[in-house]
Amino acid sequence: QQGYVGKGPLKNATVFLDFDDDGVKDANEPSVKTNDDGYFTITTTQSVYSIVAITDGGTIDASSGNVLDGIVLKATKDSSMVSPTTTLMKDSGLSAAAVKTILGLPDDYNPTTFNPYAAGADATLALSIEKANHKIVSTINTFSGALEGSGASATDAFTASLEAFVEVINDKQASSDTIDLTNTTELDLIKLLFNFSILSFNLLMLFVFS
Numbered sequence: 125q126q127g128y129v130g131k132g133p134l135k136n137a138t139v140f141l142d143f144d145d146d147g148v149k150d151a152n153e154p155s156v157k158t159n160d161d162g163y164f165t166i167t168t169t170q171s172v173y174s175i176v177a178i179t180d181g182g183t184i185d186a187s188s189g190n191v192l193d194g195i196v197l198k199a200t201k202d203s204s205m206v207s208p209t210t211t212l213m214k215d216s217g218l219s220a221a222a223v224k225t226i227l228g229l230p231d232d233y234n235p236t237t238f239n240p241y242a243a244g245a246d247a248t249l250a251l252s253i254e255k256a257n258h259k260i261v262s263t264i265n266t267f268s269g270a271l272e273g274s275g276a277s278a279t280d281a282f283t284a285s286l287e288a289f290v291e292v293i294n295d296k297q298a299s300s301d302t303i304d305l306t307n308t309t310e311l312d313l314i315k316l317l318f319n320f321s322i323l324s325f326n327l328l329m330l331f332v333f334s
C-alpha cells in the first residue's frame with residue numbers, strides 16, 4: 125500500500141493499516157512515517173484493511189510549515205490519497221460522488237487519487253481542493269478545542285468533532301442538500317451536535333472516575 129497524506133502534504137504523520145477498522149493502532153498493524161511530501165509505503169499480506177493517518181507534535185503541514193497535531197485522517201484501501209475528503213467518505217459510508225455534491229466539489233475531482241501537490245497537478249483544481257480540505261479541518265478544529273478543554277486529548281477531541289461533522293454530512297445526503305462551511309447556520313448545526321459529544325465525554329469521565 126502506498127500513497128500520500130494531505131491537507132497540505134503532512135510530513136512525519138503516522139500511517140497504519142487498520143485491519144479491524146476500529147481506528148486504533150494495534151500491535152499487529154504495520155505503520156510508517158510519511159516523508160517530506162506526505163508519501164508513505166507499507167507492505168502487508170492482509171487483504172482487508174483501511175488506512176489511518178494520525179498527526180502529532182512532530183507532524184508538519186508542508187504547505188504552511190506549521191505543526192499539525194491531533195488530526196486523524198482515513199481512507200479505504202483502494203485510495204492512494206488520505207485526506208479530509210476521503211475521511212468524510214470513509215466515516216459516512218457515502219460515495220465520492222455524494223460527498224462531492226454535498227461539499228460542492230468539482231465533478232472532475234477524484235478524492236481517492238488526486239494529489240493537489242503532485243507535480244503537474246491541475247492548478248485550478250488543486251487550489252479548490254486545498255481550500256476545501258482547509259475548511260473541513262478548520263471547521264472540525266473550531267469545535268475540538270472546546271473538548272480538549274474538558275480533558276480530552278487532541279486526537280480524541282478531533283475524532284469527536286469529526287463524528288459531529290459526519291452526522292451533518294449524512295443528514296445532508298438524506299435530504300439531498302448541500303453544505304456551506306461559510307454559513308453560520310450550518311456551523312451552528314455542527315456545534316449543536318458537537319455539544320452532545322462534550323456532554324457524552326464529560327458523563328463518561330464522571331463514570332470512570334466516580
